[in-house]
Amino acid sequence: MDLKSNHAAPVLTDPVPINKSRLGIHSSLMTYSGPGAAFSSGLCVTIPRKKPITSVLDDIRSAGWLDAMKSSSPPRKKLSKDLNIEVTSDDDHIYSSWILKYPSALTSFEQIMNSAKGKRIALFMDYDGTLSPIVDDPERAFMSNAMRAAVRNAAKYFPTAIISGRSRDKVYEFVGLTELYYAGSHGMDIMGPVRPIMTGEDHPNCIRSTDKQGKEVNLFQPASEFLPMINEVFRSLIENTKEIKGVKVENNKFCASVHYRNVDEKSWPVVAQSVHDVLKGYPRLRLTHGRKVLEVRPVIDWNKGKAVEFLLESLGLNGDNVLPIYFGDDRTDEDAFKVLRERNQGFGILVSSVLKESSAFYSLRDPSEVMQFLKQLVNFYKLTAV
Numbered sequence: 001m002d003l004k005s006n007h008a009a010p011v012l013t014d015p016v017p018i019n020k021s022r023l024g025i026h027s028s029l030m031t032y033s034g035p036g037a038a039f040s041s042g043l044c045v046t047i048p049r050k051k052p053i054t055s056v057l058d059d060i061r062s063a064g065w066l067d068a069m070k071s072s073s074p075p076r077k078k079l080s081k082d083l084n085i086e087v088t089s090d091d092d093h094i095y096s097s098w099i100l101k102y103p104s105a106l107t108s109f110e111q112i113m114n115s116a117k118g119k120r121i122a123l124f125m126d127y128d129g130t131l132s133p134i135v136d137d138p139e140r141a142f143m144s145n146a147m148r149a150a151v152r153n154a155a156k157y158f159p160t161a162i163i164s165g166r167s168r169d170k171v172y173e174f175v176g177l178t179e180l181y182y183a184g185s186h187g188m189d190i191m192g193p194v195r196p197i198m199t200g201e202d203h204p205n206c207i208r209s210t211d212k213q214g215k216e217v218n219l220f221q222p223a224s225e226f227l228p229m230i231n232e233v234f235r236s237l238i239e240n241t242k243e244i245k246g247v248k249v250e251n252n253k254f255c256a257s258v259h260y261r262n263v264d265e266k267s268w269p270v271v272a273q274s275v276h277d278v279l280k281g282y283p284r285l286r287l288t289h290g291r292k293v294l295e296v297r298p299v300i301d302w303n304k305g306k307a308v309e310f311l312l313e314s315l316g317l318n319g320d321n322v323l324p325i326y327f328g329d330d331r332t333d334e335d336a337f338k339v340l341r342e343r344n345q346g347f348g349i350l351v352s353s354v355l356k357e358s359s360a361f362y363s364l365r366d367p368s369e370v371m372q373f374l375k376q377l378v379n380f381y382k383l384t385a386v
């Protein structure tokens with residue numbers, strides 16, 4: 001892996017659009033009805049800018065922001081216990097095609113264990129939506145004690161890392177397990193074990209540090225030069241969005257998140273425009289979309305997929321005898337799923353109760369199924385360990 005290439009061209013992490021016809025999935029399961037709907041009400045909102053409204057809408061419309069905002073958390077069809085989807089027989093067919101493509105990791109457990117024979121499993125997990133349920137207040141996205149226990153147990157048997165969009169400190173605060181490895185800011189802030197190979201001239205962004213327990217660690221921060229810029233942008237984003245009810249701006253150290261989950265949909269164009277205005281002054285920053293969140297991050301060739309590769313290397317798990325499993329629910333996790341596919345090694349597991357296109361191999365419906373899978377994994381290893 002070329003760790004020097006972090007100055008390279010932008011890597012856009014937005015997902016490949018869903019091929020609805022191929023999946024046969026009704027559009028209402030995937031996205032909102034279309035851009036027209038986005039503006040019918042949007043035209044009535046007060047936009048606190050001098051710019052004429054048509055040009056405002058053109059800016060964010062041409063950038064595709066509004067469509068992406070609307071599809072970032074598609075309206076849900078309620079899931080039934082048995083079939084995952086409650087509605088017509090057409091929808092049963094839709095679900096059947098989808099689950100064939102992304103089989104449940106629980107029902108495919110045996111198959112996964114067969115692939116793991118003679119290999120060392122390494123676990124990678126996203127946090128929000130994977131270990132903790134999505135909630136309205138990002139400050140209250142706590143994981144349950146039962147989930148914490150399941151992750152702790154899993155980490156006794158398998159090297160385990162959390163790779164989150166949040167700042168590393170914040171995700172550590174939520175998870176609270178010292179036995180794991182943590183990567184924050186979508187992989188742009190990795191704390192890993194000390195390995196001679198990861199230090200020195202080859203890896204200028206890799207420095208020695210100590211963790212909260214005083215243990216020596218390696219800290220890899222490929223976007224370190226962006227720290228002052230992100231702090232500045234964070235302040236501007238707060239200033240620019242302060243009039244919009246429900247907006248929350250979060251500082252994730254090497255990226256900043258603008259949450260619009262609690263903003264009236266009529267005001268989404270205002271959110272988009274406010275962020276767009278700030279971003280215009282920073283050509284070295286770019287925007288990605290998460291679950292009802294706009295994320296501003298450096299234009300560097302680094303993402304969660306690269307973080308997985310980096311961790312595998314720094315944990316000494318780079319051989320063919322390792323089976324990495326990555327659990328994630330969001331668009332940024334697709335980079336990690338892709339890396340595993342490209343390496344033809346291990347599996348991505350999409351955590352989603354909404355049918356969506358993904359580079360993952362398997363699916364689980366929600367964090368409770370992730371917990372079930374982890375418990376099953378540990379039990380399996382306890383039984384088979386000699």
Ligand SMILES: O=P(O)(O)OC[C@H]1O[C@H](O[C@H]2O[C@H](CO)[C@@H](O)[C@H](O)[C@H]2O)[C@H](O)[C@@H](O)[C@@H]1O
Nearest residue numbers: 127128134135136138141164165257261291293
């Ligand atoms: O990579 P992740 O660990 O999944 O982090 C991605 C973002 O997660 C958080 O936002 C999301 O979860 C919130 C709490 O459930 C929810 O309110 C929000 O709408 C979601 O987008 C986090 O707050 C962001 O900073 C992360 O980038």
